[in-house]
Amino acid sequence: MTVVPIGKQDLHHSPRQGEELAVPTRSKRYFTVEASWYFNTREDQAQGPFKNLGAAKDGLKTYLRRCGIIHFNG
Numbered sequence: 001m002t003v004v005p006i007g008k009q010d011l012h013h014s015p016r017q018g019e020e021l022a023v024p025t026r027s028k029r030y031f032t033v034e035a036s037w038y039f040n041t042r043e044d045q046a047q048g049p050f051k052n053l054g055a056a057k058d059g060l061k062t063y064l065r066r067c068g069i070i071h072f073n074g
Contacts, residue, residue, distance in 0.1 A: 030056050039063075 030039050036049030037056040047063060050056040064070045 029060070 028040075030037065030053060031046075032038070033049075036051075037053055038046045038048030038050065039056050039060045040046055041063065047059060048056060050059055
């Protein structure tokens with residue numbers, strides 16, 4: 001099994017709402033295992049598989065909408 005993280009890791013994180021002084025290390029959100037795409041939740045739970053990166057990004061939007069975390073127009 002091959003795991004390939006996607007995107008650059010930002011070492012200068014800003015606190016999220018509700019976070020105090022110490023900002024936890026955040027890993028890359030999207031990754032592949034074999035030929036399938038996944039995204040990690042804030043709780044570090046992999047969601048997927050998806051056919052491609054675009055589908056994984058759409059899956060993340062749906063996940064956030066269902067959790068009531070964020071509202072997207074369109």
